[in-house]
Amino acid sequence: MFDLFKIAIRNLLRYRRRTLLTVSLVSIGVVSVLVFISISGSFKNMMIGQITDSFLGHLQIHKKGYVSSIDSLPLTLNLSPKALEKVEKAINEIPDVEAYSKRIKFGGMFSNFVETTNVRLNGVNPEDEVKTVPLLLSRIKEGAKTIRTGEVLVPELLAKGMKVKVGDTVVVIATNSNGSVNGKQFRVGGILESATGPGGRDGYIHIDDAAEILRMDTMAISEIAIRLKNFDKVHEVFDRLKGQLANELNKQGKPAFEVHTWEKLSPFYNIARMIDLMTFFVKLMLMAIVLISIMNVMVMAVYERIREIGTIAAIGTLPGKILAMFLIEGLSLGIFGAAVGTVLGVATISIVSMAKLTFDFGRQKGLLLSPSINIQDILLISMMVITVSVMASLQPAYKASRMNPIDALRHV
Amino acid sequence: MSLITAHDLSKTYLKGETKVEALKGLSFEIEPASFVSFVGPSGSGKTTLLNLIGCLDKPTSGVLRVDDTDVSSLNTRPAAAFRGRKIGFIFQDFNLIPVLTVYENVGYPLLMVQNTPSRERKKRILSLLEAVGMAEKKNKYPDQISGGQKQRVAVARALVTNPKLVLADEPTANLDHKTAYMVIDIMKKMKNELGTTFIFSTHDQKIVGEAETIYTLEDGELAGREVNNV
Ligand SMILES: Nc1ncnc2c1ncn2[C@@H]1O[C@H](COP(=O)(O)OP(=O)(O)OP(=O)(O)O)[C@@H](O)[C@H]1O
Ligand SMILES: [Mg+2]
Numbered sequence: 263m264f265d266l267f268k269i270a271i272r273n274l275l276r277y278r279r280r281t282l283l284t285v286s287l288v289s290i291g292v293v294s295v296l297v298f299i300s301i302s303g304s305f306k307n308m309m310i311g312q313i314t315d316s317f318l319g320h321l322q323i324h325k326k327g328y329v330s331s332i333d334s335l336p337l338t339l340n341l342s343p344k345a346l347e348k349v350e351k352a353i354n355e356i357p358d359v360e361a362y363s364k365r366i367k368f369g370g371m372f373s374n375f376v377e378t379t380n381v382r383l384n385g386v387n388p389e390d391e392v393k394t395v396p397l398l399l400s401r402i403k404e405g406a407k408t409i410r411t412g413e414v415l416v417p418e419l420l421a422k423g424m425k426v427k428v429g430d431t432v433v434v435i436a437t438n439s440n441g442s443v444n445g446k447q448f449r450v451g452g453i454l455e456s457a458t459g460p461g462g463r464d465g466y467i468h469i470d471d472a473a474e475i476l477r478m479d480t481m482a483i484s485e486i487a488i489r490l491k492n493f494d495k496v497h498e499v500f501d502r503l504k505g506q507l508a509n510e511l512n513k514q515g516k517p518a519f520e521v522h523t524w525e526k527l528s529p530f531y532n533i534a535r536m537i538d539l540m541t542f543f544v545k546l547m548l549m550a551i552v553l554i555s556i557m558n559v560m561v562m563a564v565y566e567r568i569r570e571i572g573t574i575a576a577i578g579t580l581p582g583k584i585l586a587m588f589l590i591e592g593l594s595l596g597i598f599g600a601a602v603g604t605v606l607g608v609a610t611i612s613i614v615s616m617a618k619l620t621f622d623f624g625r626q627k628g629l630l631l632s633p634s635i636n637i638q639d640i641l642l643i644s645m646m647v648i649t650v651s652v653m654a655s656l657q658p659a660y661k662a663s664r665m666n667p668i669d670a671l672r673h674v
Numbered sequence: 675m676s677l678i679t680a681h682d683l684s685k686t687y688l689k690g691e692t693k694v695e696a697l698k699g700l701s702f703e704i705e706p707a708s709f710v711s712f713v714g715p716s717g718s719g720k721t722t723l724l725n726l727i728g729c730l731d732k733p734t735s736g737v738l739r740v741d742d743t744d745v746s747s748l749n750t751r752p753a754a755a756f757r758g759r760k761i762g763f764i765f766q767d768f769n770l771i772p773v774l775t776v777y778e779n780v781g782y783p784l785l786m787v788q789n790t791p792s793r794e795r796k797k798r799i800l801s802l803l804e805a806v807g808m809a810e811k812k813n814k815y816p817d818q819i820s821g822g823q824k825q826r827v828a829v830a831r832a833l834v835t836n837p838k839l840v841l842a843d844e845p846t847a848n849l850d851h852k853t854a855y856m857v858i859d860i861m862k863k864m865k866n867e868l869g870t871t872f873i874f875s876t877h878d879q880k881i882v883g884e885a886e887t888i889y890t891l892e893d894g895e896l897a898g899r900e901v902n903n904v
Binding site for chain 1: 725728730731750751754755756757758759761763765767769771772773774782783785786787831
């Protein structure tokens with residue numbers, strides 16, 4: 263085996279230029295894929311993190327039908343205290359849940375005493391909300407980083423349009439589920455930076471203020487946002503919650519609740535999927551490059567050495583050994599390409615990482631891109647390159663092993 | 675008992691529609707430890723015959739036994755195994771492996787064909803390199819030595835597995851006279867030392883004289899057998 267490697271490597275060195283070219287081609291491919299995976303992956307993860315951590319949460323639970331009519335923020339689809347109790351019980355049974363936040367969502371009018379416009383508001387318990395979406399506070403551009411009763415966090419675009427500043431007095435007017443209109447004065451507590459996606463431009467008030475405006479005798483919660491200890495468990499927890507809540511039926515005999523992961527709630531999920539698809543095709547292209555370049559070299563190698571093959575076959579080398587010789591040559595090419603590519607790729611990624619590249623997405627400015635690559639991805643790519651290299655050598659190697667020694671020896 | 679027995683041996687090639695009768699009913703016997711030459715004009719069938727004896731090709735009809743094995747029916751793999759065990763080859767163009775040193779070329783059949791343990795291998799390689807006078811060039815690559823030296827290395831490679839039989843198709847055709855004689859002398863010396871049977875083909879009349887038994891081929895038929903007393 264060791265000797266087969268020695269012979270393979272000497273043969274590769276014999277055609278130094280061609281070997282160098284092939285190894286470069288394969289390693290450039292590996293570098294490109296690793297850099298692409300790391301940048302697109304870190305972009306994706308950072309965007310998902312931004313969205314889930316700044317307003318969405320990892321999972322959300324509503325009364326059945328709420329999400330499909332979320333644009334109108336229907337108060338009629340809020341959860342009754344009894345229903346809420348069931349949902350909270352189910353959530354509390356899951357150890358993977360880090361925190362959850364109950365929200366009263368409603369639409370109303372926002373007035374600065376000169377102009378009036380409409381506004382979408384979340385009434386939240388600040389402590390729970392901050393635990394569930396930890397980036398919320400960092401979105402407060404001006405004002406105190408908290409949500410106090412009597413204060414409203416105004417989305418920046420609304421604040422700009424209505425020309426309100428921190429400390430100004432404004433009025434929020436809303437209609438409750440019985441159709442009665444009520445208004446309440448608020449002090450502008452802070453200006454809130456926009457986040458990407460629906461709900462990213464909502465304002466925030468304290469949950470008690472929301473209940474007061476809407477004249478709720480008992481808290482009727484619109485939405486429960488959940489944060490997990492480990493984001494990767496989102497589907498596991500989703501299945502569990504769904505299973506636990508599936509038995510709760512409404513009067514029509516249909517499930518009373520609906521559970522959604524962030525994927526169903528944010529359009530960014532489709533971008534994330536596009537990124538995954540692109541990654542897949544980039545990998546596929548790499549495999550095609552490896553396949554074609556290695557196969558090309560190996561076909562050449564066999565063709566150039568027909569007389570040598572005839573010689574060793576005449577001497578009594580068994581076909582299997584000749585096959586192995588050429589497969590090992592392709593394998594060595596793959597190993598070199600993968601190794602060189604990995605080293606250069608990791609170096610490139612750390613350079614990009616050190617360069618502290620920033621990018622803007624929608625209204626979010628200066629997001630820091632910190633590309634990184636995990637060892638599994640590196641191993642997977644390397645294994646794929648090496649496997650494809652051996653596969654690409656199969657046909658030429660097989661041909662070599664089947665050669666008739668007389669014909670091969672006569673070859674000029 | 676003879677090492678090679680051929681009876682009514684024929685080989686016919688099909689070239690499109692036309693048949694080429696390269697060998698027409700040859701019968702002969704070759705004893706162990708003999709030094710045999712086949713001579714004849716171009717196209718007389720020398721290479722064809724050596725290919726048959728060397729299990730590289732199958733006869734169209736007739737009997738061919740080499741070392742008590744009916745080689746006329748061996749398939750690819752058993753034929754390769756038989757060659758690896760029993761036969762050494764010397765080629766007209768030397769056919770050394772360019773990426774291996776002289777030492778490694780001689781060792782190739784032991785390493786890749788017979789899987790000989792490394793101690794034994796080293797001993798055999800060195801003693802054969804010594805015997806053909808190439809010991810001090812053992813670390814050179816084939817492109818760093820002359821044609822005559824290459825053929826001496828090839829002789830060592832053919833003998834390293836201690837085969838019963840060594841086949842050499844025109845081994846001296848690419849060598850000048852002096853070198854040719856030297857290579858034939860080495861082959862003869864090895865035959866005497868090891869008792870190996872050597873069969874070589876040539877159309878060089880002067881070299882032919884070096885053989886003990888000389889078969890003449892003409893048009894695929896045996897035209898004569900001559901025994902030299904050397
Ligand atoms: N593969 C083949 N297909 C068809 N005809 C062949 C083939 N090999 C050899 N022949 C024919 O068989 C005959 C004998 O050829 P062979 O090569 O054995 O002669 P030779 O004595 O070795 O000649 P030379 O001295 O030129 O090497 C020739 O007529 C040749 O054309
Ligand atoms: Mg010939």
